[in-house]
Amino acid sequence: MKNRVRELREARGWSQGALAEQLEVSRQTVNAIENGKYDPSLPLAFKLARLFKQRIESMFEPDEGR
């Protein structure tokens, strides 16, 4: 799954730690999501979308061929 989490976070000038704190997850979890190593659960994806005031489908899109 590709996502725009890093782009949206950096646009707001937040560190990974600051975003992690708002999401109540570890900084490494934010890092894993941004690097596409981990796809968040639906509740966490909704939390991200609400935080960035985006629609989920505008933040996440499936990788081609997966």
Place this chain on the structure above:
Amino acid sequence: MARVSKGKYNLQVAAIMAVYVALMLFEWPLVGKTDGLALRTLLALLPTVPVVAVIVLAARMVMRGDELEQRMHLIALSVAMGVVSVASIVGAFLAIAHVWKVDGGVLIWVFPALCLVYGVTRLVLVRRLTGAWDFWGC
């Protein structure tokens, strides 16, 4: 539920393990010198108290972890359980067949072996998912 502070968790585990080491150094030698069955049983089981305390702390940390942390704990514990189970059953069959002469005391290695395999698996998972070599990182 609030996440468990890693620093606080490490400190608590270190303190409990210090108690365990102290028990093994000063209390355990008394087990062989004690005649009464009840007292010997009590002394023999005393070191399990800090071990159970560490397991409770670890369980609390897992329960309060985020979804990725819980997933990695689950995978690491599953791998550890699988490896230790296979090793135990292989050892048991070899002991029953008198190929490997071993007494019941070998069971003391089950928990450390679980911890070791769990730790190594977790380290590999953290590395693969976050790119870091930070055991507590996730």
